[in-house]
Amino acid sequence: AQSVAQPEDQVNVAEGNPLTVKCTYSVSGNPYLFWYVQYPNRGLQFLLKYITGDNLVKGSYGFEAEFNKSQTSFHLKKPSALVSDSALYFCAPYSTLTFGKGTMLLVSP
Amino acid sequence: NAGVTQTPKFQVLKTGQSMTLQCAQDMNHEYMSWYRQDPGMGLRLIHYSVGAGITDQGEVPNGYNVSRSTTEDFPLRLLSAAPSQTSVYFCASSYLAGIVSGANVLTFGAGSRLTVL
Numbered sequence: 641a642q643s644v645a646q647p648e649d650q651v652n653v654a655e656g657n658p659l660t661v662k663c664t665y666s667v668s669g670n671p672y673l674f675w676y677v678q679y680p681n682r683g684l685q686f687l688l689k690y691i692t693g694d695n696l697v698k699g700s701y702g703f704e705a706e707f708n709k710s711q712t713s714f715h716l717k718k719p720s721a722l723v724s725d726s727a728l729y730f731c732a733p734y735s736t737l738t739f740g741k742g743t744m745l746l747v748s749p
Numbered sequence: 750n751a752g753v754t755q756t757p758k759f760q761v762l763k764t765g766q767s768m769t770l771q772c773a774q775d776m777n778h779e780y781m782s783w784y785r786q787d788p789g790m791g792l793r794l795i796h797y798s799v800g801a802g803i804t805d806q807g808e809v810p811n812g813y814n815v816s817r818s819t820t821e822d823f824p825l826r827l828l829s830a831a832p833s834q835t836s837v838y839f840c841a842s843s844y845l846a847g848i849v850s851g852a853n854v855l856t857f858g859a860g861s862r863l864t865v866l
């Protein structure tokens with residue numbers, strides 16, 4: 641079985657500060673993990689994925705995520721947040737058929 | 750590149766009316782799917798298709814019909830709309846090999862906002 645959990649409904653951060661959106665996973669076998677972003681009134685867009693290889697995955701718009709096997713986590717990070725990063729973020733396991741509620745990121749000026 | 754195109758963007762229906770939400774993709778993706786997004790519920794899978802002539806039910810299929818006569822198109826039909834079907838609907842597509850391997854990246858349309866009065 642494959643599942644992920646995003647423990648925070650909302651994350652607030654000031655522009656210019658680093659941001660982290662948390663995701664933990666529970667999978668059997670090798671995990672494939674994805675991050676998608678949904679900007680207001682838009683569909684989801686792919687950000688990055690971990691399949692195998694380097695634990696630090698770099699994606700679109702300056703985002704990165706670190707796969708941590710011991711902590712079963714795949715947190716999304718960005719060194720310096722922008723107001724335009726405000727959106728709904730979804731962590732998802734491989735062969736995704738259903739997405740959870742996601743985490744709303746709000747970046748204040 | 751058009752990607753995944755959904756029409757209409759907005760629609761208001763009365764209870765009992767029927768309508769079709771259109772979805773078209775130009776990426777030659779075998780896999781197509783429909784989701785609905787409701788506040789606090791995330792995205793839930795309604796129906797999906799792994800190729801022309803093949804469809805299957807997702808998590809919340811009741812009240813919706815689909816067909817897949819071509820690779821490009823995957824319309825979602827509401828035969829008798831109910832207020833509970835008020836939602837934002839998203840179509841998504843992917844290469845089938847990615848779905849099977851687990852490495853799939855889904856490409857989403859911009860959504861169709863449906864209100865049933």
